[in-house]
Amino acid sequence: MDAIPLARTRLGEAEHSAVGRVLTSGRLARGPEIAAFEAEFARFQSQSHACSIASGTAGISVVLAALGIGPGDEVLLPALTFVGSVNAILACGATPVLCDVDEESWNIDPNDARRRITSRTRAILVVHLFGLPADLAECARIAAECGLELIEDACEAMGAETSLGLAGSVGTAGVFGFYPNKVVTTGEGGMIVTDDRELHERCQAIANQGRDQRGHFVARGHSLRMTELGAAVGRAQLSSLAPRLRERVEIAERIAASLRELPVRLPCGTSRARSWFTFPIVLPDGSQRSRIVEAMAARGVETAPHFPALHRLGAPYAWLEPEVHTPVAESVGGRLLCLPLWEGMESVHLARVADALREALK
Numbered sequence: 168m169d170a171i172p173l174a175r176t177r178l179g180e181a182e183h184s185a186v187g188r189v190l191t192s193g194r195l196a197r198g199p200e201i202a203a204f205e206a207e208f209a210r211f212q213s214q215s216h217a218c219s220i221a222s223g224t225a226g227i228s229v230v231l232a233a234l235g236i237g238p239g240d241e242v243l244l245p246a247l248t249f250v251g252s253v254n255a256i257l258a259c260g261a262t263p264v265l266c267d268v269d270e271e272s273w274n275i276d277p278n279d280a281r282r283r284i285t286s287r288t289r290a291i292l293v294v295h296l297f298g299l300p301a302d303l304a305e306c307a308r309i310a311a312e313c314g315l316e317l318i319e320d321a322c323e324a325m326g327a328e329t330s331l332g333l334a335g336s337v338g339t340a341g342v343f344g345f346y347p348n349k350v351v352t353t354g355e356g357g358m359i360v361t362d363d364r365e366l367h368e369r370c371q372a373i374a375n376q377g378r379d380q381r382g383h384f385v386a387r388g389h390s391l392r393m394t395e396l397g398a399a400v401g402r403a404q405l406s407s408l409a410p411r412l413r414e415r416v417e418i419a420e421r422i423a424a425s426l427r428e429l430p431v432r433l434p435c436g437t438s439r440a441r442s443w444f445t446f447p448i449v450l451p452d453g454s455q456r457s458r459i460v461e462a463m464a465a466r467g468v469e470t471a472p473h474f475p476a477l478h479r480l481g482a483p484y485a486w487l488e489p490e491v492h493t494p495v496a497e498s499v500g501g502r503l504l505c506l507p508l509w510e511g512m513e514s515v516h517l518a519r520v521a522d523a524l525r526e527a528l529k
């Protein structure tokens with residue numbers, strides 16, 4: 168019996184021919200595929216500009232640097248997120264300030280964020296965790312009132328809709344990640360979107376060794392470009408996004424139905440409000456999590472204990488623990504478990520996941 172992976176990328180004819188097209192062209196970097204992917208992505212997000220980038224983490228870091236955020240500045244972010252969110256802040260020398268999350272959505276609690284603002288705070292990095300949009304209206308209000316930048320970590324939220332527009336298109340800039348567990352993948356990669364032309368041009372320059380489009384050095388830079396191969400695959404993935412998002416919603420609804428009788432907390436919100444790249448649940452007891460991961464693995468079902476609160480990741484991140492605690496992030500982060508969700512999952516897979524979890528919980 169085949170193991171059921173946590174994530175699986177569906178790569179079809181369009182992706183294969185995209186790669187072939189690039190190889191035939193002989194142009195592997197800074198060519199027409201990048202230009203087309205950026206234009207198509209910006210159009211999809213209804214934003215004026217899109218800047219392709221080597222990863223989601225690099226994208227957040229480049230946006231912060233382009234906004235002039237660095238040593239001595241504080242950036243608010245939820246304590247419950249993937250480590251890439253905080254690594255991006257650390258990479259540009261700023262100080263991350265962890266905020267608690269909302270009990271229901273597991274996204275940043277705007278009231279808690281407001282309490283942590285100091286004279287050094289420069290930005291709020293909202294994360295749309297597990298594809299569910301955070302409370303952007305309230306975060307935007309706080310940012311406007313306090314003169315802060317609002318940056319969206321939309322790495323997990325490709326195609327998620329909010330009342331203000333698509334996730335990633337509401338703040339000063341939005342950043343997407345294209346690792347293969349995501350709904351759109353380029354292998355490795357990411358995208359920055361914004362309506363601010365100057366910010367976009369600074370991001371482009373920082374990602375390209377500090378050079379502007381004419382080759383002049385205008386910023387201290389880095390080498391963080393996407394490849395033509397990645398961009399070509401990304402274009403194919405983006406063009407098939409709508410039906411794939413719908414399929415993921417249907418699968419999420421079926422997973423939820425299959426787990427309804429089990430003593431676990433299911434992700435909140437209507438299933439359509441999320442862009443589903445995994446199926447997160449909260450276990451009744453975090454001390455059982457490792458055992459449950461192992462028991463399900465023994466039955467051929469891959470799961471992941473994502474995400475612990477950032478300051479619970481281990482020694483390198485322990486210093487992030489805030490003086491004023493983040494009890495919800497700790498409690499939820501100590502009990503989260505991600506279950507497989509990918510396009511093409513069939514009833515037999517869903518039944519095996521539910522059975523493995525039921526047995527493991529006994």
Ligand SMILES: Cc1ncc(COP(=O)(O)O)c(C=O)c1O
Nearest residue numbers: 222223224249251252322344346
């Ligand atoms: C919430 C969040 N932020 C940032 C990232 C960083 O993405 P990458 O792995 O492309 O650097 C990810 C991707 O996994 C993510 O889930």
